[in-house]
Amino acid sequence: MGRWEPDxxxxxxxxxxxxxxxxxxxxTTVADIAERAGVTERTFFRHFADKREVLFVGSExxxxxxxxxxxxxxxxxxxxxxxxxxxxxxxxxxxxxxxYAxxxxxxxASTPNLxxxxxxxxxxxxxxxxxxxxxxGVGEPTATLAAETGVTIFHVSFQRWIGDDSSxxxxxxxxxxxxxxxxxxx
Amino acid sequence: MGRWEPDxxxxxxxxxxxxxxxxxxxxTTVADIAERAGVTERTFFRHFADKREVLFVGSExxxxxxxxxxxxxxxxxxxxxxxxxxxxxxxxxxxxxxxYAxxxxxxxASTPNLxxxxxxxxxxxxxxxxxxxxxxGVGEPTATLAAETGVTIFHVSFQRWIGDDSSxxxxxxxxxxxxxxxxxxx
Numbered sequence: 001m002g003r004w005e006p007d008x009x010x011x012x013x014x015x016x017x018x019x020x021x022x023x024x025x026x027x028t029t030v031a032d033i034a035e036r037a038g039v040t041e042r043t044f045f046r047h048f049a050d051k052r053e054v055l056f057v058g059s060e061x062x063x064x065x066x067x068x069x070x071x072x073x074x075x076x077x078x079x080x081x082x083x084x085x086x087x088x089x090x091x092x093x094x095x096x097x098x099x100y101a102x103x104x105x106x107x108x109a110s111t112p113n114l115x116x117x118x119x120x121x122x123x124x125x126x127x128x129x130x131x132x133x134x135x136x137g138v139g140e141p142t143a144t145l146a147a148e149t150g151v152t153i154f155h156v157s158f159q160r161w162i163g164d165d166s167s168x169x170x171x172x173x174x175x176x177x178x179x180x181x182x183x184x185x186x
Numbered sequence: 187m188g189r190w191e192p193d194x195x196x197x198x199x200x201x202x203x204x205x206x207x208x209x210x211x212x213x214t215t216v217a218d219i220a221e222r223a224g225v226t227e228r229t230f231f232r233h234f235a236d237k238r239e240v241l242f243v244g245s246e247x248x249x250x251x252x253x254x255x256x257x258x259x260x261x262x263x264x265x266x267x268x269x270x271x272x273x274x275x276x277x278x279x280x281x282x283x284x285x286y287a288x289x290x291x292x293x294x295a296s297t298p299n300l301x302x303x304x305x306x307x308x309x310x311x312x313x314x315x316x317x318x319x320x321x322x323g324v325g326e327p328t329a330t331l332a333a334e335t336g337v338t339i340f341h342v343s344f345q346r347w348i349g350d351d352s353s354x355x356x357x358x359x360x361x362x363x364x365x366x367x368x369x370x371x372x
Contacts, residue, residue, distance in 0.1 A: 116303065119306060141366055145366060145370055
């Protein structure tokens with residue numbers, strides 16, 4: 001890929017989200033996105049399988065970060081602490097793009113088709129986290145329960161982080177939510 | 187609706203799941219389902235919006251049972267106990283149809299399109315449970331955390347219940363999973 005491509009990719013993502021918020025996902029075509037981003041449709045399809053995938057390009061890196069953090073975490077941590085710490089690693093990846101995260105969340109919340117895909121990605125993330133916990137010797141159902149609870153912590157913290165009352169520190173939101181989920185079962 | 191219709195409905199659900207497992211969701215048409223169930227396509231569309239919805243007709247009753255159980259639960263229960271108890275009410279609705287539940291789960295697991303819809307229904311269930319907890323005076327983020335953890339308990343217990351090692355008692359699986367999630371955070 002040429003040096004200009006990361007910019008084109010960023011422009012296509014921004015253009016897509018703007019258009020989904022302005023006129024709706026169903027009413028936006030790939031041609032519209034390409035036009036606004038100043039690229040050809042062919043360029044669009046070199047980067048993204050379809051107009052839905054534009055919003056999900058980061059999810060593999062997110063999953064890799066979570067799995068790597070679980071594998072690397074100290075054995076002294078409990079399964080749930082391990083999962084929560086791994087969600088902090090995911091949060092760190094998003095930290096610098098809060099405005100983008102907020103717009104993306106708004107586009108997803110208003111489009112069932114996008115929300116379904118987001119939920120599938122979160123479910124895949126949870127399964128990968130459970131698998132990573134099992135490779136560390138955590139048995140079932142503990143691995144799955146810890147992984148799913150970790151994803152719950154992630155997404156409740158995400159909603160708080162993009163909210164207006166947040167300090168803007170995503171990792172701190174994760175730590176606060178983790179404390180609250182412990183209080184819930186204490 | 188005539189008295190014969192509940193049977194036709196059951197036949198269409200069974201026919202749809204059989205066909206999804208035999209030849210795949212994408213390769214099954216509404217005409218195939220109607221033919222196997224011995225009804226017309228018009229009858230199919232009187233009952234279901236599309237071939238995906240056939241598998242999701244029970245989700246409203248499930249959600250109503252969960253919300254009603256939360257509203258009716260004793261105020262002495264903690265938010266998470268309330269959510270877990272409500273999941274027992276949902277489990278009771280499915281208890282007598284384990285074979286159907288198992289086939290439906292297999293069809294859903296093998297079809298991303300169906301899995302996405304299932305995840306959306308679970309997300310809607312969680313939001314409704316959180317709303318019911320808030321009407322009982324539970325604040326945020328506790329209401330959302332308890333509701334999401336309740337749905338995690340439900341679905342981990344569901345997987346155990348349809349597994350071969352289960353005693354077959356879905357409510358008991360819920361109670362066991364609840365105990366395990368408490369141990370996780372203890």
